[in-house]
Amino acid sequence: MxxxxxxxxxxxxxxxxxxxxxxxxxxxxxxxxxxxxxxxxxxxxxxxxxxxxxxxxxxxxxxxxxxxxxxxxxxxxxxxxxxxxxxxxxxxxxxxxxxxxxxxxxxxxxxxxxxxxxxxxxxxxxxxxxxxxxxxxxxxxxxxxxxxxxxxxxxxxxxxxxxxxxxxxxxxxxxxxxxxxxxxxxxxxxxxxxxxxxxxxxxxxxxxxxxxxxxxxxxxxxxxxxxxxxxxxxxxxxxxxxxxxxxxxxxxxxxxxxxPTARQVPPREGGRLRAMAGLGEDDKVVSYTGSITTGRGLEETVDALALLGDDVHLVLLGYGAPQYVTRLLVRARQAGVADRMHLVGAVPSELVPQTLADADVAVVYVRPICLSYRFSLPNKLFESIHAGLPIVAADLPDTAEVVRRYGVGEVFDARSPAELAEAIRAVLADPGEYRRAAGAASASLxxxxxxxxxxxxxxxxxxxxxxx
Missing domain, CATH: 3.40.50.2000 (Glycogen Phosphorylase B;)
Structure with a gap:
C-alpha cells in the first residue's frame, strides 16, 4: 500500500x-x-x-x-x-x-x-x-x-x-x-x-x-x-x-x-451474524446494519419479510431507542414474522464487515422522507460491500449509482415493500455474481x-x- x-x-x-x-x-x-x-x-x-x-x-x-x-x-x-x-x-x-x-x-x-x-x-x-x-x-x-x-x-x-x-x-x-x-x-x-x-x-x-x-x-x-x-x-x-x-x-x-479502510474481503465462514442470531446454514439471512430508527425502511423491510419464504430471516446489527424497537417488534408480530426478525446488538464499526460476512444479502434502505436522506450515501452500503455481500438498495440517486456501476446487487422502488421482496428473492436465487462483484468493488472503494x-x-x- x-x-x-x-x-x-x-x-x-x-x-x-x-x-x-x-x-x-x-x-x-x-x-x-x-x-x-x-x-x-x-x-x-x-x-x-x-x-x-x-x-x-x-x-x-x-x-x-x-x-x-x-x-x-x-x-x-x-x-x-x-x-x-x-x-x-x-x-x-x-x-x-x-x-x-x-x-x-x-x-x-x-x-x-x-x-x-x-x-x-x-x-x-x-x-x-x-x-x-x-x-x-x-x-x-x-x-x-x-x-x-x-x-x-x-x-x-x-x-x-x-x-x-x-x-x-x-x-x-x-x-x-x-x-x-x-x-x-x-x-x-x-x-x-x-x-x-x-x-x-x-x-x-x-x-x-x-x-x-x-x-x-x-x-x-x-x-x-x-x-x-x-x-x-x-x-x-x-x-x-x-x-x-x-x-x-x-x-x-x-x-x-x-x-471503510482497505481490507481483504473476509471469508464467508468467518462471519458471525448467524451465530449471533442463532441461525443455521440452511437459513437465508438478510442483514441490516446501522441505527434502528425511523426513516431507515425497517417497517417496509418487515412487511417485505412477510412476503418471503419461511426460511428467510432478517437480522438487525445495530442499536435503537427502546420505544422504537418496541414498535418495530409489534409490527413484526402483526405481520407474523416475529420469529424471523432478530436484533443482535451492535459491534464496533471496524468489525462490521467481518461480522456481516456470512449473511446472504444486505438491505440498504433509506426512505427519501427528506432531501438529505434522498441524497445520502450510507456507510452500510460500503460496509456491506466490504463484507462481500450482494446488495439490495433503494432507488436513490447516489446509492443506486454505486450499486449499478459496480454490479453488486439490485435496486428497488423505495416506496414498495413488494418490490423490495422481489429484489431480495432475485438475489437469493443467484447470489454468486453479485458476491464476486462486491469482492472486486471493495478493492477500489x-x-x-x-x-x-x-x-x-x-x-x-x-x-x-x-x-x-
Missing part, C-alpha cells in the same frame, strides 16, 4: 488540527478516520467532542480509535446535575423515575397503518419523550426541550472553543453545521482556517417540520460558514452539487465518501482512496502558512 502523502509543516512544526464534533466521538468512524489520516500525514490532529458519562465517556482527555487524542467537554446533563428535578420531571411526563417508559404507554400501530416518521424530541438525559396526555403538557414539554437542547449546545460551544483555542490550531475541522460556530470563534483573530465537513445535507435533514427559528439559524450559520471556510468537504455527489449551487461556491466541495482528496484539500489550505 502506498505511503500516506505528508502535509506541509508550519513554522517548523507539524500542522495543528482540531476536529470538532457534537458527540462523544467513540462510535463516529468518519471523525476517527479523518483524524487518524491527518496524523498519518504528519499533522498533530486531535478531536474535541462532548462527554457522555452514562456511557463511560467522562470529561477530559482520552483516546479513540487507533490512539487518536480526544478531549471531551463537559455536557450540560441535567440528569447528573439535578437528579431530583429530573425524577420529578419524569413523573410529571408519565415516566418511571428511573427514566423508563411503562410498556402500556407504547402504542401498537394499527394493522396496515403507515409508519410514523416523526421523531420525538430527546428528554432530559437524552431519552425520547412519550406521547403527552394533555395539550398544555405537550406545549410545556416541547418548549422546555427546545430551551434545554439549545442551552446544551451553546454550553458545548463555549467549552469547545476554550479547548480548541488552547491548542492554537492551524485548521479547525468542523464536523457538521452544529460545530461551525465554535470553529469560526476559535479561528477568529488568528491565522487559523476552518474546513467544513458536511456529513449530511444539514439544512434538509430529517427534523420536525413545525419549527421555523432553528432552520433559519441553521441556514444563516451554514451560509456564513461555507463562505468563510477555507475548504468544504461532503459525503455524496448530490450534496456536492447542492452545496455548490446553494452557496454559489467557486469550487465544488471536495467529495470524501465514508468508506476504500477510505484511503477518499482520503487522498481530503489531504489534497488540506495541502492547499495549509499552503499559505507552510514552510518554504
Amino acid at each position: 502506498p505511503e500516506t502523502p505528508q502535509l506541509p509543516t508550519v513554522a517548523g512544526r507539524p500542522a495543528r488540527v482540531v476536529s470538532l464534533v457534537y458527540n462523544d466521538a467513540s462510535a463516529d468512524s468518519r471523525v476517527q478516520k479523518t483524524a487518524a489520516t491527518l496524523r498519518a500525514a504528519g499533522a498533530d490532529a486531535r478531536i474535541v467532542a462532548i462527554s457522555r458519562e452514562s456511557a463511560g465517556h467522562a470529561p477530559g482527555p482520552g483516546t479513540v480509535g487507533a490512539g487518536v487524542p480526544v478531549y471531551r467537554v463537559h455536557d450540560l446533563d441535567l440528569t447528573r446535575l439535578l437528579p431530583g428535578l429530573t425524577r420529578g420531571w419524569r413523573r410529571w411526563r408519565g415516566r418511571n423515575p428511573d427514566g423508563t417508559t411503562p410498556v402500556s404507554s407504547v402504542p401498537e400501530p394499527a394493522t396496515g397503518a403507515a409508519p410514523s416518521t416523526a421523531s420525538a424530541p430527546p428528554a432530559v438525559g437524552g431519552e425520547a419523550a412519550p406521547p403527552a396526555v394533555h395539550p398544555a403538557q405537550a406545549v410545556a414539554v416541547d418548549l422546555w426541550m427546545r430551551l434545554y437542547q439549545t442551552t446544551r449546545l451553546g454550553y458545548w460551544w463555549l467549552g469547545a472553543v476554550r479547548a480548541a483555542r488552547d491548542v492554537a490550531p492551524d485548521v479547525v475541522h468542523a464536523n457538521d453545521a452544529n460545530s461551525l460556530v465554535p470553529a469560526l470563534l476559535t479561528t477568529a483573530g488568528t491565522p487559523g482556517r476552518v474546513v467544513y465537513d458536511s456529513h449530511e445535507l444539514w439544512r434538509r435533514r430529517n427534523t420536525r417540520q413545525d419549527r421555523w427559528l432553528a432552520p433559519a439559524v441553521d441556514a444563516l450559520v451554514e451560509a456564513l460558514g461555507t463562505r468563510l471556510a477555507a475548504g468544504v468537504i461532503t459525503v455524496s455527489p448530490s450534496i456536492v452539487d447542492w452545496l455548490q449551487r446553494r452557496y454559489r461556491l467557486a469550487d465544488p466541495p471536495t467529495l470524501v465518501r465514508n468508506i 476504500t477510505w484511503e482512496g477518499e482520503a487522498e482528496r481530503m489531504l489534497g484539500l488540506y495541502a492547499r489550505v495549509l499552503g499559505a502558512r507552510a514552510d518554504r
Whole structure:
C-alpha cells in the first residue's frame, strides 16, 4: 500500500488540527478516520467532542480509535446535575423515575397503518419523550426541550472553543453545521482556517417540520460558514452539487465518501451474524446494519419479510431507542414474522464487515422522507460491500449509482415493500455474481482512496502558512 502523502509543516512544526464534533466521538468512524489520516500525514490532529458519562465517556482527555487524542467537554446533563428535578420531571411526563417508559404507554400501530416518521424530541438525559396526555403538557414539554437542547449546545460551544483555542490550531475541522460556530470563534483573530465537513445535507435533514427559528439559524450559520471556510468537504455527489449551487461556491466541495479502510474481503465462514442470531446454514439471512430508527425502511423491510419464504430471516446489527424497537417488534408480530426478525446488538464499526460476512444479502434502505436522506450515501452500503455481500438498495440517486456501476446487487422502488421482496428473492436465487462483484468493488472503494482528496484539500489550505 502506498505511503500516506505528508502535509506541509508550519513554522517548523507539524500542522495543528482540531476536529470538532457534537458527540462523544467513540462510535463516529468518519471523525476517527479523518483524524487518524491527518496524523498519518504528519499533522498533530486531535478531536474535541462532548462527554457522555452514562456511557463511560467522562470529561477530559482520552483516546479513540487507533490512539487518536480526544478531549471531551463537559455536557450540560441535567440528569447528573439535578437528579431530583429530573425524577420529578419524569413523573410529571408519565415516566418511571428511573427514566423508563411503562410498556402500556407504547402504542401498537394499527394493522396496515403507515409508519410514523416523526421523531420525538430527546428528554432530559437524552431519552425520547412519550406521547403527552394533555395539550398544555405537550406545549410545556416541547418548549422546555427546545430551551434545554439549545442551552446544551451553546454550553458545548463555549467549552469547545476554550479547548480548541488552547491548542492554537492551524485548521479547525468542523464536523457538521452544529460545530461551525465554535470553529469560526476559535479561528477568529488568528491565522487559523476552518474546513467544513458536511456529513449530511444539514439544512434538509430529517427534523420536525413545525419549527421555523432553528432552520433559519441553521441556514444563516451554514451560509456564513461555507463562505468563510477555507475548504468544504461532503459525503455524496448530490450534496456536492447542492452545496455548490446553494452557496454559489467557486469550487465544488471536495467529495470524501465514508468508506471503510482497505481490507481483504473476509471469508464467508468467518462471519458471525448467524451465530449471533442463532441461525443455521440452511437459513437465508438478510442483514441490516446501522441505527434502528425511523426513516431507515425497517417497517417496509418487515412487511417485505412477510412476503418471503419461511426460511428467510432478517437480522438487525445495530442499536435503537427502546420505544422504537418496541414498535418495530409489534409490527413484526402483526405481520407474523416475529420469529424471523432478530436484533443482535451492535459491534464496533471496524468489525462490521467481518461480522456481516456470512449473511446472504444486505438491505440498504433509506426512505427519501427528506432531501438529505434522498441524497445520502450510507456507510452500510460500503460496509456491506466490504463484507462481500450482494446488495439490495433503494432507488436513490447516489446509492443506486454505486450499486449499478459496480454490479453488486439490485435496486428497488423505495416506496414498495413488494418490490423490495422481489429484489431480495432475485438475489437469493443467484447470489454468486453479485458476491464476486462486491469482492472486486471493495478493492477500489476504500477510505484511503477518499482520503487522498481530503489531504489534497488540506495541502492547499495549509499552503499559505507552510514552510518554504
